[in-house]
Amino acid sequence: MNEKDEENNNSGYERTLTNAHIQLIALGGTIGTGLFLGVGNSIRRAGPSVLLIYVIVGIFLFLLMRALGELIVSDLSKHTYIDFIKKYLGKDIGLISGYLYWISWVTLGMAEMTALGIYFQYWFPRLPTWLPGLITVAVLLIINLLSARFFGNLEFSFAIIKIVTIIAFVILVFYLLLTGSKTSLGPVTFANLNSHGGLFAKGRIGFFSGFQMVIFSFVGVELVGLTAAEAQNPAKTIKKAINEVPMRIILFYVLAIVAILVVIPWNKVATNSSPFVQTLAATGIQNAGSLINFVVISAAVSATNSFLYSAGRLLFSVTYQGKGKWNHTFGQLHRKLPQNALILSAVLMELAPLVIILIGNNAFNFISSTSTSMFLIIWCLMLLTHIAYRKQTKEQELTDFKMPWFPYLDFATLAFFIIMIILLLFLPENRIAMIAALLIFIILFSLVKIRHQE
Template sequence: MNEKKTKLNRGLKSRHVTMIAIGGAIGTGLFLGSGSAIRSAGPSIILSYLIVGIITFFMMRALGELILADTEKHSFLDAVKEYLGDRVEFVAGWIYWACWLTLAMADLTATGIYLRYWFPWLPQWVGPLVIVVLLMLINMVDVGLFGELESWFSMIKVIAIIALILTGAVLLLLHTNVAGRPVSLSNLFNHGGFFPTGGWGFMMSFQMVVFAFVGVEIVGLTAGETSDPDKDIPKAINTLPVRIGLFYIGSMLAIMAVYPWNKIQTTSSPFVQVFGAIGIVGAAGILNFVVLTAAMSATNSAIFSTSRSLYALARGGNAPKKLGELSNKAVPNNALTVSSLILFVIVILNYLMPAKIFDVVSTVSTICFIIVWMIIMWAHIKYRQANKNNLGSFRMPGYPITSWLTLIFYFVILVILFFIESTRLPLIISIIFVVLLWGCYGLVEKHKN
């Protein structure tokens, strides 16, 4: 009889952690949603990515300091419990679980649509069903296999972005004309200036850009399964600004150098528009493969993160004990199965619910991610206050100013969301959800007692 493990297996290698971090920072929003973002803010979207990138770096440094202070911690939820208490851990854990689950539902719905690009006769529920089963089985085998799969998913996204940036650079250097217009950096200033939609348009862009970074904190869940966390996690976090600069700012510069921002269509991906305009055959099909990969990557990450969140909650006494058990391969299979089975609901929802429901659900999810980031920053501040004379080598630069600046920035984003009609309802739903979880903890604690 196989003996069950009592600790997670450290099967994730350095390149796995790095690629998981990259995969967490690059979603379908860059490939599909960037056209709407550019039309809303114009070239100033580049500055938005730079500012949010710096804030994200600070959040990740705070997260890194928290989990590296004690590498026996399995995830950032353990640090939240230690410095903010059981109730906040309960709220953060269940919010984070719900965040990833709802995002996965939205991405799974998208996979059904993407597959129909090649197979129009395929029922939309078939894609999500096959992908959930496949990814669940892969995740059950070994955490190293999850890392390997996520590395390949991330690599495909990275190749697509680098191809766009290199294409833009070559066209720029050769002074090429595309669609009857010269490729030039002057396109960033010659069509209404750098802030063509004004200050409010620039402010509005922050909510779109922040949403693009959802999932980057997944590195904080890999601590208990990384072979050398003291080396691998700092490396993944410290290279984040370079990746952000290259992938987000580089791709925005390439797109707007080829096309003036006000000529970019919102009905199709800017990537397709650029590649299609220079005559690359099958540009739409290639991008469809990339966004299908991005959606599968998000689902793969969701299965990993929701299972580890449930595992951490169970170990903390905030979920059924069965979910805290590990298989003989040191994988939390019970937690993984429960999260995966819930994803099967999406197969049914593809029949029953209109697409607009998923827009609301995915927005609620991303707002909840911001709340989780705020909790991480709050926990970091408490950690620093409690360990003034006993700090590790990996520290938050510029503390306490950077910690409070990051926390305030995320709060301001939530305030902005309240004044945007399309995000006001999801924000209210998110706040109600947090309040309900806060109240539910009392019932759970009473039941435990």
């Protein structure tokens, strides 16, 4: 790929995101409600073995990102991963994948909205759970309509808050550990990791049931690829961001969960509030619970911001240069931003209150499970796209950012995701969500085929 190709930006987007923006957006994509709220659900389902689950899932997500990174660097003029799917798997599969991916990001935004309501009830127990998210999405839509750089600056700030907080959280807990301190829940000790049944306290079924929420925690890790069209030096910054994923996994997930578990026995971890808030509240430090709750809220707002950004650009990408009123409406840029696509995505996210009203307290778990299910399907298609790219591209035309040990690691990662899909179909608490995701895919496939017959 020559310099001219690298500088080409056929999308029409303005390259305003700097190296710092990309790095912080990459971090922001991996630190959200899945970690701050969903980890409680994972711990209660799997026990201390949740640590092993995070390592396993993290490894395969890193391999996915290496495959996607090679695709991105191979053609920086592409808007999103969906453009690569269209090129290497066909326009129909690309169109189906694009809409499924868009729905996935919208669903993620709905999950964050639901979580925001739960967080705010820490301070306002009688506040309707749907209200904070509703207001947040409306404000974030306005911000996203201003400029990509404004979005980048906001994510930069949010990411710094999250990173500093988690580092400080881990340092504080390990200080309490080294000093032999006690909390309202008992001594701070590594013994908690092996107490109450050991590492696999919930058995084999518990271990496997923990995968769904852990996978949900990592959803958004591929967000960095969607910023390529607006990055000032995409080839360099994207490579760096992807290669740093393992460190983020170790620091922000594994160490953070260890910090929680040495303070709180796994069978006492809350599922209806953030374990981070519960952990600091147990230390007795004045206002610590409120402080971390503020950070958790900022993380949810940050994640919602990222998901709205992604959803808008995906809908634009799917409808870009398409025929008909629908494509013409959402496949255009206004002031170099996909305004109409952003507005529709925000409006659909605002439907989250209906799910909360219909399902109640289980709304977050259902929405997160549905989103996880759709992303598993998308990730399988992305890996198939990378395999097709490597088979159709001559060795001398490949980039210097190759997927290691191709095709073995591609097939190993693909097999893992397929096993996860089968697993969710077998688990009662995830079965309906997984079936719903497969039905959405089938419906989209049918609609595309019907369109061709008309």
